[in-house]
Amino acid sequence: MELHPILQEFLDTWVYPTGFSGPGYDFRMHITERCIPAWNGMTMSAVKAAQEDAKTPTREWLWSSVLAGYAGEGPQMSIKQMSTQLLSVSLEDQERYIDLQRMRAQQVWDEVKHGMLHADVMLRGGYVKREEELMDSADANTLGILSYFGCTAMFPHIHPLARAAQHYFFEGSACLGIQVRMRYMNDPLDLHDNLSQYVDELMHFMEGKYQMDVYALTEKDQRAIEDTLDFLLKPWAPTLADALARAKQGAAA
Amino acid sequence: MNTQPEKIAIRIDHDKCTECRMCYVVCREINLNAVVIDPGPKHLHEIDMDRCTYPGCTVCLMYCPAPASIVETVSGLSLVPPPARVWTEDKRWPRRAPRTGN
Ligand code: SF4
Ligand code: SF4
Numbered sequence: 100m101e102l103h104p105i106l107q108e109f110l111d112t113w114v115y116p117t118g119f120s121g122p123g124y125d126f127r128m129h130i131t132e133r134c135i136p137a138w139n140g141m142t143m144s145a146v147k148a149a150q151e152d153a154k155t156p157t158r159e160w161l162w163s164s165v166l167a168g169y170a171g172e173g174p175q176m177s178i179k180q181m182s183t184q185l186l187s188v189s190l191e192d193q194e195r196y197i198d199l200q201r202m203r204a205q206q207v208w209d210e211v212k213h214g215m216l217h218a219d220v221m222l223r224g225g226y227v228k229r230e231e232e233l234m235d236s237a238d239a240n241t242l243g244i245l246s247y248f249g250c251t252a253m254f255p256h257i258h259p260l261a262r263a264a265q266h267y268f269f270e271g272s273a274c275l276g277i278q279v280r281m282r283y284m285n286d287p288l289d290l291h292d293n294l295s296q297y298v299d300e301l302m303h304f305m306e307g308k309y310q311m312d313v314y315a316l317t318e319k320d321q322r323a324i325e326d327t328l329d330f331l332l333k334p335w336a337p338t339l340a341d342a343l344a345r346a347k348q349g350a351a352a
Numbered sequence: 353m354n355t356q357p358e359k360i361a362i363r364i365d366h367d368k369c370t371e372c373r374m375c376y377v378v379c380r381e382i383n384l385n386a387v388v389i390d391p392g393p394k395h396l397h398e399i400d401m402d403r404c405t406y407p408g409c410t411v412c413l414m415y416c417p418a419p420a421s422i423v424e425t426v427s428g429l430s431l432v433p434p435p436a437r438v439w440t441e442d443k444r445w446p447r448r449a450p451r452t453g454n
Binding site for chain 1: 370372373374377378381382409410411412413414415416417418433434
């Protein structure tokens with residue numbers, strides 16, 4: 100399989116340099132093998148979408164993407180999803196998983212910040228006059244990605260480490276998608292939407308990387324991560340592209 | 353023969369850092385605890401070179417997500433993302449392509 104150069108660079112820079120060795124690292128390399136074809140495919144399709152968007156004279160695509168981002172991040176997701184994850188670590192496990200809890204609390208802030216950034220782009224782009232208008236839009240408040248809400252709200256209750264797979268696979272995809280936008284597009288508002296988020300997504304990816312390297316040491320812990328990935332990589336799982344298309348249809352209706 | 357690498361100081365550039373504290377977490381995980389929180393009003397985190405073993409250890413660099421936020425104090429060399437030299441020699445993962453420079 101020929102890897103897209105953006106993916107190759109991501110792998111060389113952020114995936115392979117590793118501070119730990121042992122079963123967690125070996126397991127993460129196995130997980131990496133599973134993620135690479137999907138990451139490569141999504142990088143290629145992100146390139147295609149960016150090239151098409153770059154050719155479009157209007158900024159219709161920007162509205163769809165920030166709206167989907169707004170619906171998928173920010174207070175909505177953070178409060179529902181991250182807080183359920185904070186609660187998913189049982190009291191007796193709190194000490195063992197204190198770093199997960201710490202990183203999860205950090206992510207609440209990151210996601211709220213992303214929501215604010217998307218709203219800012221909508222305001223600057225003239226799509227809405229006041230952020231409150233978004234409260235009337237179902238598209239701004241729901242995101243039709245099963246794996247996103249299904250997995251993120253439910254799996255953490257099964258095992259505290261299940262989220263590591265989501266962080267590794269999904270946030271890795273987010274980093275790649277953002278890199279593509281930043282390199283293939285030349286739109287200042289789009290760049291504004293993506294620039295600061297890139298580092299946050301990378302941090303969330305690093306969270307998954309660290310959790311696997313350090314915590315996924317036993318068959319039982321690894322199983323929880325593998326099961327989550329099985330779910331995320333199911334061919335029937337809706338993709339972000341589906342969600343964006345849905346948001347587009349909603350906006351056009 | 354002394355095989356210890358010569359000690360080089362590193363510091364955090366708070367203009368670049370996202371304050372995610374990943375470095376704090378990973379350094380504590382390896383029990384070196386060299387990333388310390390300044391008790392001053394901003395609670396910034398700094399690297400305590402009395403405890404840090406860089407360049408013997410580069411763990412914080414492997415997990416820090418913000419380019420140019422950990423730098424060598426004297427040379428100003430940016431160490432995030434990790435320079436190729438800190439990992440290309442490692443044979444654990446044969447897919448790693450040899451790279452030059454950073
Ligand atoms: S890991 Fe990097 S970005 Fe995060 S707090 Fe440490 S220096 Fe800052
Ligand atoms: S180089 Fe190692 S010891 Fe020094 S701050 Fe980073 S993780 Fe801690």
